[in-house]
Amino acid sequence: MRPISVVIVEDDERVRCAFSAILQTAEDMRLLGMAADVGEGLALLDATRPDVLLVDLGLPSGSGIQLIRHAQAHLPDTDVMVVTVFGDEPHVMASLEAGATGYLLKDTHAGDLIEQIRSLRAGGSPISPVIARQLLLRLAPQGSQPLADEALLSPQERQVLTYSAKGFSFDEIASMLGLSRHTMMTYVKRSYRKLQVHSKTEAIYEARKLGLVRD
Structure with missing residues (x-):
């Protein structure tokens, strides 16, 4: 590499x-x-x-x-x-x-x-x-406020998080979705910002809590 x-x-x-x-x-x-x-x-x-x-x-x-x-x-x-x-x-x-x-x-x-x-x-x-x-x-109080769930993340961002929740690596997800690594990581970073988190684990937790990712 x-x-x-x-x-x-x-x-x-x-x-x-x-x-x-x-x-x-x-x-x-x-x-x-x-x-x-x-x-x-x-x-x-x-x-x-x-x-x-x-x-x-x-x-x-x-x-x-x-x-x-x-x-x-x-x-x-x-x-x-x-x-x-x-x-x-x-x-x-x-x-x-x-x-x-x-x-x-x-x-x-x-x-x-x-x-x-x-x-x-x-x-x-x-x-x-x-x-x-x-x-x-700092973010804990904001986490309890209702959000416009489905509008929060794009379909592509939700799809990447769904596969992440199932245990696939980012490289595996990019391959499955036919995306370049750069495009896939752009979705990841955007979803982190929208969910106000800073790691994959936090993103999956917040997405599940909001019903954006379902196992």
Whole structure:
């Protein structure tokens, strides 16, 4: 398989070097470049169009949110993982609303980064446990409010979730439905956003609760 291509935008040189060293230990990953501020990051993203962007939020020339929004708007194949010291709700929610699909705090064990990137690229949404707890507490009241069930997800999104609930992998689902992996993952990410969840397990649980997926 083609290596997972990665771009790092981080202003702390020590962190950049640490991430670079970690990525070099993974045979299935390739570092395309590193940048230290927003301007360099935007240019690097457009030049390389990576599979994964690892981005800090506090950059000297602006916010990493700008890079997330740019990737969301112009690089549909790029998954965004925030790696930052900011664990407060405003930063988390702003990042997720901008299009990030992973959010890790910098106290995450460095050795876990490779697996988290693989998980992100496979359709997961790696989130530090303390952040996940915040999100669950924040979204819990909303989960009890009635929704327009059938209109919430498109037929294609419901079909992908139905097969997921039956235990099929995303690659198997793409093959069965005659979809490219990119198209299939687009359905997955859209359904996650509509259901306000960040993992396949949460999506299946919410879809079942709303009657969108039936075993």
